[in-house]
Amino acid sequence: MILKVSGVKVTLKSVEVLKDVSFEVSEGDLVALLGPNGSGKSTLLRTVFGLLKPVSGAVYFDGKNIHGMQIVEVAKLLGYLPQEISATNLKVIDVVLLGRTPYIGVLPSNRDLEAARKALSMVGMQGYENRRFSELSGGEKQKVMLARIFCQQTKLLLLDEPTSHLDIKSQVEIMGIVKRIVDKGCAAIVAIHDINLASSFCNRILMVKNGKIVYAGNPAEVINPESIMDVFGVKVEVVRHRGRIFVVPAVR
Amino acid sequence: MYASKGINQVILTIDKINLTKEGKLTPSKNIILVFGLLVVLCAASFVTSISVGSSSIGFFDVVEILLGNEANPIAYRIIIDFRLPRTVLAMLVGIGLATAGCAMQALFRNPLADPYILGVSSGASVGAALVILLGIASMQNIISAAFFSALVTAYVVYRIGRHSVYSLLLAGVAMASFLSGITSLLIYLAGKDMHQVVFWIMGGFWTANWLKVKIALFPVLFGTALIIYNSWNLNAILLGEEYAVSVGVDVDHLRKIIIACSALLTSAAVAVSGVIGFVGLIIPHAMRLIVGEDHRVLIPSAILCAAIFMPAVDVIARTVTSGELPVGIITALLGAPFFIYLLRRGRY
Numbered sequence: 258m259i260l261k262v263s264g265v266k267v268t269l270k271s272v273e274v275l276k277d278v279s280f281e282v283s284e285g286d287l288v289a290l291l292g293p294n295g296s297g298k299s300t301l302l303r304t305v306f307g308l309l310k311p312v313s314g315a316v317y318f319d320g321k322n323i324h325g326m327q328i329v330e331v332a333k334l335l336g337y338l339p340q341e342i343s344a345t346n347l348k349v350i351d352v353v354l355l356g357r358t359p360y361i362g363v364l365p366s367n368r369d370l371e372a373a374r375k376a377l378s379m380v381g382m383q384g385y386e387n388r389r390f391s392e393l394s395g396g397e398k399q400k401v402m403l404a405r406i407f408c409q410q411t412k413l414l415l416l417d418e419p420t421s422h423l424d425i426k427s428q429v430e431i432m433g434i435v436k437r438i439v440d441k442g443c444a445a446i447v448a449i450h451d452i453n454l455a456s457s458f459c460n461r462i463l464m465v466k467n468g469k470i471v472y473a474g475n476p477a478e479v480i481n482p483e484s485i486m487d488v489f490g491v492k493v494e495v496v497r498h499r500g501r502i503f504v505v506p507a508v509r
Numbered sequence: 510m511y512a513s514k515g516i517n518q519v520i521l522t523i524d525k526i527n528l529t530k531e532g533k534l535t536p537s538k539n540i541i542l543v544f545g546l547l548v549v550l551c552a553a554s555f556v557t558s559i560s561v562g563s564s565s566i567g568f569f570d571v572v573e574i575l576l577g578n579e580a581n582p583i584a585y586r587i588i589i590d591f592r593l594p595r596t597v598l599a600m601l602v603g604i605g606l607a608t609a610g611c612a613m614q615a616l617f618r619n620p621l622a623d624p625y626i627l628g629v630s631s632g633a634s635v636g637a638a639l640v641i642l643l644g645i646a647s648m649q650n651i652i653s654a655a656f657f658s659a660l661v662t663a664y665v666v667y668r669i670g671r672h673s674v675y676s677l678l679l680a681g682v683a684m685a686s687f688l689s690g691i692t693s694l695l696i697y698l699a700g701k702d703m704h705q706v707v708f709w710i711m712g713g714f715w716t717a718n719w720l721k722v723k724i725a726l727f728p729v730l731f732g733t734a735l736i737i738y739n740s741w742n743l744n745a746i747l748l749g750e751e752y753a754v755s756v757g758v759d760v761d762h763l764r765k766i767i768i769a770c771s772a773l774l775t776s777a778a779v780a781v782s783g784v785i786g787f788v789g790l791i792i793p794h795a796m797r798l799i800v801g802e803d804h805r806v807l808i809p810s811a812i813l814c815a816a817i818f819m820p821a822v823d824v825i826a827r828t829v830t831s832g833e834l835p836v837g838i839i840t841a842l843l844g845a846p847f848f849i850y851l852l853r854r855g856r857y
Contacts, residue, residue, distance in 0.1 A: 342748050346797075347747060347802050347803060351744065358745055364805060389801075405756070
């Protein structure tokens with residue numbers, strides 16, 4: 258177990274957004290956070306990264322309390338990808354190099370540049386080094402973001418909807434890269450809306466409703482018409498085929 | 510006019526570099542070339558600004574005098590006592606405003622942010638006007654009053670608006686109009702004594718001397734150095750505050766440092782030269798269009814560009830008519846069309 262979230266309660270402007278959330282993540286885990294908009298997925302990721310302080314409960318990484326650490330130390334352990342990123346004309350390689358920030362003094366060295374190049378080829382974006390970040394497609398931008406996190410050399414990835422607004426090929430590529438990074442001895446928590454994508458790549462699912470984790474387990478245990486009705490309030494059919502799970506809307 | 514032609518030359522040359530960029534030239538070679546040109550132009554602007562004036566001193570005579578040749582005592586005194594401090598002051602003010610502009614535009618992620626956004630210029634005007642109204646208007650008093658009231662204004666604006674970038678911008682705008690009202694009131698009450706305050710509203714270098722250079726030197730060097738030191742963190746903040754945090758940047762701390770440095774730079778500039786608009790807004794944008802958004806390159810190139818631009822504009826201000834034109838008029842008349850030209854051919 259590398260991450261332990263125990264009894265975390267978070268209030269934003271006197272609204273209780275997270276209510277007593279507890280779970281654990283072990284090495285090799287690829288965890289999907291499923292839940293409707295506003296259920297608290299982003300708040301949970303922000304809290305785990307240390308951006309929001311819980312009013313009670315704590316987040317432990319390797320036994321150390323995240324909220325007692327400096328942000329630069331947290332950034333060496335956790336790779337957080339926020340949902341919204343401003344447009345910038347920086348070159349792709351410079352955006353990736355930003356992942357080295359926790360390790361550099363004033364400016365990055367040639368060693369950092371080498372790490373950034375390696376990270377870019379790891380996500381299949383070699384040859385994009387000198388392109389402007391703002392000129393990339395949505396899928397390419399997210400791959401660059403993953404390269405950034407990869408050269409940040411963290412043990413746990415916190416990704417806030419990395420596949421939203423992407424075409425199906427990019428979605429599959431992004432999740433494939435995340436899976437590859439996890440298989441190298443990391444873990445990841447991914448907020449995601451596509452249940453089928455989640456069940457294809459993730460070994461664990463956490464379903465969040467109104468700031469609480471209401472279902473947790475592997476995809477086969479958790480994904481069924483009842484849980485989805487409960488969490489999302491929508492009627493679906495769950496089809497099992499060759500050991501895989503497919504969720505389709507129940508339309509007659 | 511010599512130096513402004515020079516600036517156009519850079520743009521034309523860079524056009525050519527851009528054309529061949531897709532081929533072989535690596536970007537680092539481009540940047541070395543740009544910096545080389547900027548340094549040469551900077552030297553040219555420096556010498557031109559010293560040699561041109563009501564009594565022209567030849568280019569080579571200027572170089573000789575700068576190297577310590579006192580053969581012509583009148584020319585020597587003109588240069589050492591008047592032209593040199595004026596040129597150095599113009600460079601310092603330009604550097605301060607351009608660096609603060611770069612930092613503020615990055616911090617606010619707003620292309621309209623400029624060094625005066627914290628209400629510094631109107632704060633300085635109130636300080637100067639008060640000193641004059643109280644009848645204690647020595648040059649030193651005016652400068653220190655302007656400097657400290659500018660710093661206090663920046664601090665008050667920061668305290669009011671520190672919760673978000675938007676409230677900071679709006680607090681600056683509100684404070685600026687409030688203080689402008691006070692300045693106008695003071696001018697109205699004091700009548701004809703207040704022509705000195707008009708200096709702060711127009712801006713210029715015609716009262717430059719070594720004392721002003723001494724006053725501006727430390728704040729400009731210190732503020733600029735600290736902003737350069739944070740150039741990598743400013744890169745991170747381009748992608749958003751939350752993104753900067755995600756790569757380990759302490760954004761609250763960074764915001765305080767950048768705002769304090771900008772306030773220091775701008776207050777020092779305003780206190781010694783009055784309000785010179787446009788430089789802090791346009792030079793960072795112009796260099797961003799040419800060298801890109803990477804602050805490791807952008808800030809040094811904006812510094813060089815300002816050190817070329819400001820003395821060159823001052824040369825025009827003191828030669829284009831028989832008297833002295835306020836520099837702010839020239840920066841606007843020359844800077845705006847040049848910037849529109851860049852905007853039309855750039856990738857904004």
